[in-house]
Amino acid sequence: xxxxxKLIIAGAEFHSRxxxxxxxFPSPQVMAxxxxxxxxxxxxxxxxxxxxxxPEDSTLSALDFSKYRLLPNTSGARNADEAVRLAKLxxxxxxxxxxxxxxxxxxxxxxxDGVETLKAAVTLLGLGFIVLPxxxxxxxxxxxxxxxxxxxxxxxxxxxxxxxxxxTRDQIAIIIEQSRVPxxxxxxxxxxxxxxxxIEMGADAVLVNTAIAIAGKPxxxxxxxxxxxxxxxxxxxxxPAGATVFARPSSPLTGFLR
Amino acid sequence: xxxxxxxxxxxxxxxxxxxxxxxxSLNLKTENLLIEQNFEIVPANQLDERMARAGxxxxxxRIVGGG
Numbered sequence: 147x148x149x150x151x152k153l154i155i156a157g158a159e160f161h162s163r164x165x166x167x168x169x170x171f172p173s174p175q176v177m178a179x180x181x182x183x184x185x186x187x188x189x190x191x192x193x194x195x196x197x198x199x200x201p202e203d204s205t206l207s208a209l210d211f212s213k214y215r216l217l218p219n220t221s222g223a224r225n226a227d228e229a230v231r232l233a234k235l236x237x238x239x240x241x242x243x244x245x246x247x248x249x250x251x252x253x254x255x256x257x258x259d260g261v262e263t264l265k266a267a268v269t270l271l272g273l274g275f276i277v278l279p280x281x282x283x284x285x286x287x288x289x290x291x292x293x294x295x296x297x298x299x300x301x302x303x304x305x306x307x308x309x310x311x312x313x314t315r316d317q318i319a320i321i322i323e324q325s326r327v328p329x330x331x332x333x334x335x336x337x338x339x340x341x342x343x344x345i346e347m348g349a350d351a352v353l354v355n356t357a358i359a360i361a362g363k364p365x366x367x368x369x370x371x372x373x374x375x376x377x378x379x380x381x382x383x384x385x386p387a388g389a390t391v392f393a394r395p396s397s398p399l400t401g402f403l404r
Numbered sequence: 405x406x407x408x409x410x411x412x413x414x415x416x417x418x419x420x421x422x423x424x425x426x427x428x429s430l431n432l433k434t435e436n437l438l439i440e441q442n443f444e445i446v447p448a449n450q451l452d453e454r455m456a457r458a459g460x461x462x463x464x465x466r467i468v469g470g471g
Binding site: 167168169170171177190191192193194195196197198205206216218219221231234235238239240306307333353355356 | 469
């Protein structure tokens with residue numbers, strides 16, 4: 147089992163291995179309380195055009211920006227050029243050079259375009275961004291992004307918002323084995339057990355949005371994810387014994403019945 | 405008739421306004437907004453200096469919830 151090390155991304159240390167997205171919550175207050183309950187230190191945000199005919203938008207009004215590192219994303223970008231443009235806007239709007247790079251031209255599964263993602267990453271790294279790319283669970287692409295200078299790799303567990311869990315488990319295991327930057331499992335983690343499984347496997351962190359935001363009780367779900375991840379961290383420290391094919395008796399077989 | 409494009413929508417446009425006056429004329433507060441003029445980010449401290457002109461492409465953007 148992979149040794150549990152401090153989580154440091156681009157020089158910043160995180161005590162929580164749970165990052166939380168801020169989309170789709172039923173209200174700003176519930177979002178703020180759920181993020182508080184999650185123990186997360188970094189939250190993702192997005193950029194959108196203001197609807198000029200309906201300008202009120204209080205989505206993030208209840209969030210105390212001083213308590214969390216903001217990780218703006220490039221969601222909506224369909225190619226590298228759009229992602230770079232969104233990243234520059236995000237840097238100005240959020241006052242951070244950290245960017246969750248996502249390029250998702252496919253509207254049905256929102257799968258990331260690896261070619262455009264690598265292209266955008268190289269451009270953004272040249273502009274001084276700290277790049278955290280969202281990728282399919284492709285170990286070769288993960289390596290290429292690491293070599294380019296990305297701060298993490300963020301392979302998907304299953305399609306965004308699908309809550310299907312670690313469908314890409316075997317590929318993520320290879321990424322974890324090979325990566326020299328933190329591996330953040332992002333997208334598709336639907337239950338706390340999925341997040342725990344990712345951390346037990348050796349992932350450095352997970353990013354969860356939909357599973358918390360659209361749960362019947364988002365605050366309780368946020369805490370459930372927090373506890374599951376803490377449990378998985380303890381597993382990493384506990385040196386699990388591993389599986390065998392044959393049974394291993396838990397009680398002594400004294401032999402006197404034979 | 406001269407026009408200006410604001411968030412993808414063409415509007416009739418006459419005279420001159422600063423970008424801050426333009427935003428206020430749309431009943432928006434300038435806090436927490438980011439303005440892009442002709443694909444160039446406008447620093448917040450320049451909203452009173454920069455003029456919106458006919459033919460401009462203006463994007464008014466804000467931070468929202470996202471994953």
